[in-house]
Amino acid sequence: MAINFLTKIFGSRNDRLLKKYRHTVGKINAMEADLEKLSDADLRAKTEAFKDRLAKGETLDALLPEAFAVVREGSKRVMKMRPFDVQLLGGMSLHNGKISEMGTGEGKTLTATLPVYLNALTGKGVHVVTVNDYLANRDAQWMGKLYNFLGLSVGINLPNMPREEKQAAYRSDITYGTNNEYGFDYLRDNMVYEAADRVQRGLNYAIVDEVDSILIDEARTPLIISGQAEDQTDLYVAINRIVPQLAQQEGEADPHTGEGITKVGDFTLDEKTRQVFLTERGHENAERILFEMGLIVEGASLYDPANITLMHHLYAALRANHLYLRDQHYVVQAGEVVIVDEFTGRLMSGRRWSEGLHQAVEAKEGVAIQPENQTMASITFQNYFRLYGKLAGMTGTADTEAYEFQEIYGLETVVMPPNRPSRRNDQLDRVYKTTKEKYDAAIADIRECFDRGQPVLVGTTSIENSELIAELLDKEKLPHQVLNAKQHAREADIVAQAGRPKMITIATNMAGRGTDIVLGGNISKIIEAIETDASLDAAQKQQQLDTVNAQWAKDHEQVTALGGLRIIATERHESRRIDNQLRGRSGRQGDPGSSRFYLSLDDALMRIFAGERVKAIMDKLKMPEGEAIEAGMVTRSIESAQRKVEARNFDMRKQLLEYDDVANDQRKVIYQQRNEILDATDLSAQIQSLREGCFEDVVRQYVPAESVEEQWDLPALERVLSDEWQMTLPLQHQVNAASAITDHDILDTVRSHANTVFDEKVALVGNENFTQFERMVLLQSIDSNWRDHLS
Template sequence: MYGKLAGMTGTADTEAYEFQSIYGLETVVVPTNRAMIRKDENDKVYRTAKEKWDAVIADIRACTERGQPVLVGTTSIEVNEFLSSELSKAGLAHQVLNAKQHESEAAIVAQAGQPGVITIATNMAGRGTDIVLGGNIERQIDAVRSDESLDPEAREQKIAGMRAQWVKTHEQVIAAGGLHIIGTERHESRRIDNQLRGRAGRQGDPGSSRFYLSLEDPLMKIFAGDRLNTIMVRLKMPEGEAIEHGMVTRSLESAQRKVEQRNFDIRKQLLEFDDVANDQRKVIYEQRNELLRSDDITETVTAMRHGVLHDTFRIYVPADSVEEQWDTSGLELALAAEYQLKVPVVQWLAAEPNLDDEVMLKRILDAADQVYAEKIALVDPAAWHQFERNVMLQSLDSHWREHLAALDHLRQGIHLRGYAQKNPKQEYKRESFELFETLLDTVRKDVTKLLMSVQIRTEAQLEAAERPPELENVEYHHSSYEEALEGGEGATGSDGQQPKVNALPKVGRNDPCPCGSGKKFKHCHGRLS
């Protein structure tokens, strides 16, 4: 879709292999403008989640006591709210960033660098914004400048005092060690961990970071939980004691690489399947753009019509076959039923027993061209060309949507081919290509059938069809014309007979029948009356 691809991000280095293998892009690491002095400490691993949270709160408390701002990263809103409740129980004031407070989020981030401030953030909030050590006073300065109650001199004095106070606060935070980052759990991707760490130590500022983990974390359960638990049991580590070693940190990073590789394989496989549909999409859109750009598609329609009629002809008259294998009567019926093309194929063969199949095919194509030309002669050529283009576009769009749905259905179950010792990707490519060929054949056949079957009427024919029939020389006949004219009270039935008189006495339906049979009247002579 795009001729050139490029981008810039601070955490692309961990995804360099994916950029290279999928997009063919090299990843270049640009050195920072100022030296990075942030201290990234080794992870601390505890046996239980309770021990981990106790250590996190203890670290937060120690930072606030020495006036160091803290940013705590959590993996979800649930963990965010849980930690917030634990800090409230511990009596530690804090701010929460979890994408639920859109209005106050910017203000919270602006003041997250003040001494002793605690900020809890999820992965979805607080990213991409510099946390200024000492706090961001630009908003406060803007508020003072917009205060019309102060004269210009008083306004400038107040701003100068605010800047002087900020310098003191800034130096105080730097002396305390800068912004401290606490990660409460390792993510599946190292890139997200680096994003969290990247909040501190920006533009040469001091800072530090540490991740607190437990064997009950999801990532630890999958990759390293049992092994580390065995080590802790053998070492008889007391409750609250953590493993802190570079080997553990490297082991966790190795586990993250495995997860990243698995996710990469999933994305790559999805891309390989999408590439199949994308190649077909290019063909369809190229044809569609040609239709939109062309004012006259007569050549395309003619080639399409000849191809469809040729395929139909070869169904009943196979190539390199003898005359006894030809089904000429079936060919006549098929051409007349599907394409409204009436050609005397049987008569041709009866009149010319040695008629060649290629000559027969040419006669059919010439007859179809003549019928088509007669239709075009009845209408304006420009209007007909527009009609042809609309028919092709509508057929192409409709069948392309159905084709995409068929590809999705094929992809959902194609992995089952692996149980039959077949490569699902190759099977998908093969069957999707067959579906694509069917799509193109169906479009050609539908367009040809519709254009050959359309009936064109002139204005005179339409007016004649809408005009009511004229009634001329109509004679009216009646079986009893005189009686119908006379009417009156003495008129009898149409056959001249008198009305029938019922001689039976009036009897109720449930009364005994007068004939003496013993049955009810409705079951005896009542059924006859």
């Protein structure tokens, strides 16, 4: 109560930040008239002037109003776009290392140019992080015109680029690329054997576009570089044959009475955590079958140390067969199992599940089994992005995850006001008893929209669902386009036209994210094609442009009058944020729009978390077939279920991070050691320290510290030095000839002789060549032990 009272008087933290930023916006706007009078050359000269002022000690914060005003003016001239005041607010929050929540269509790409330009003036590099290569390429070329106009260089960091091109991209003032590529480059840089082969420079400042997708949705999947380990292909095939012989147990036993099991079986499934557990009967049956197959000896247990690997394989096979579904969690393409990103619906080519799960799925599908890999380098996105000196992010939906951004990354979320108020009508969910009733209702809604000419975007949570809806639309003879992980290359073009009259677009989750849906369709490519057509003269070009613009204006007016883009979803996602992203595709920049979720009690989220409660309501109301519940209470019940899943997923990500934090401390030490070795011009001090430590260990095995002559085994020490180190030392003769000698004297003799032999070897090849040899040996030794540690 007291907090609410104080908030009303002083405003929320978000309100206070926006008030402070608006004061600066006033300063930026006041400079606009003077900057408009400058020539292009004078405007460009501002960049060098800013760099000089920084060199003399002025801060980026002090430069911000003038620098933002220069970018705005440059954007007006080059991009023909003037950043709104709201975009200036967003740019300030990004410069301050915060997450800027801006709605779909509010112009996040242009907003980013403001802090990117300002921070690039330091010359330390700025990384703009996107969710896919298409967006990295598009934004670098699109916004690159503005940066180049203002005198800054822009690079694109793409997969499989030659090393020299990557180095050039990172040397640029501003670099565009994907989160995966930045992370893998960091790992690869810490595996090189020549300092000149590294591609990245310091990690100074990063702006992460679609920050929720990268820092939350992908945070459970670490980046791993691996090499082949021991081949166990035959074992995966053999274990996969056991799975059909084991039955699933149904019902859940009460922990006190043991009652509640409706069908006794060999294993239980936990769909929430995607885990499998063998029952006591399951252990006995599995051991019997493994013995019959000759994989374990009679009387052996799965828990015997020698059989732990078999247990690992059996669990992987059960999970692969019962919890990972084709066309939902993965697809089979060209004889390979390719993972589907559950949040975006995109294919994750090159990614593989770890712990033998991917091989188990390959065995299940009967495709070629790729050998298991040994981890050579690994890092989570959480720990990679925390390496940056300053980190910021943009998204349309961050507020639901604000706690996680603050807790894990120390990033505050600032919610930006829309440039124009939203006119989208988010209707209550409709919940049906069966999947068939749900789809019948959704198809009827789509039919009504099509008949009146209103464009529809149908959102699904899996490829399987998108293909099912496509089949239903085919039966109804409704023309449509499908956008799922199998259509990755065309997704931006398909989404761009989803706002045309009578257009029906089916999309898995947020495929096509980053591309605005313009009511009436996006005609920018058509206009560009006309303007660059060398066969047309100026008059012909103008005539065609007038025709295209007139048709677009007519289509835009028609779609706006019909209520804008209609969003129809056939399932709730685990995360409210993903649902909000789907809704956010409609109603951009104050456009009209509407959204509706069609659900059934058979949906995964409903079945696992909310089904019983809603079913009880339906039964009580005696609802006939085809009738739906549409009530705020049901929607709240579903959102409560989503909050439970979100909380569980947050705990899992936090647990992964806590585990990786331990590895991260070790990783930092190892990578620091590697970099010191790579950058050193002389390694003799390190090598001498290692050599003397090594020979002390050898000597002390036969001549203990603080011991007397009677305790020494000099003949054995002489043999070891001769056999393993090719050093001939008459130690026994030395002792016999001396009147008094200590264990330290023996150690000094061995060390001195080792140093002499070493110096002779260096003299044969020269200092420079030997230093290079030492560097290789040290790095190989570190890498080999680090790989063993990771495995």
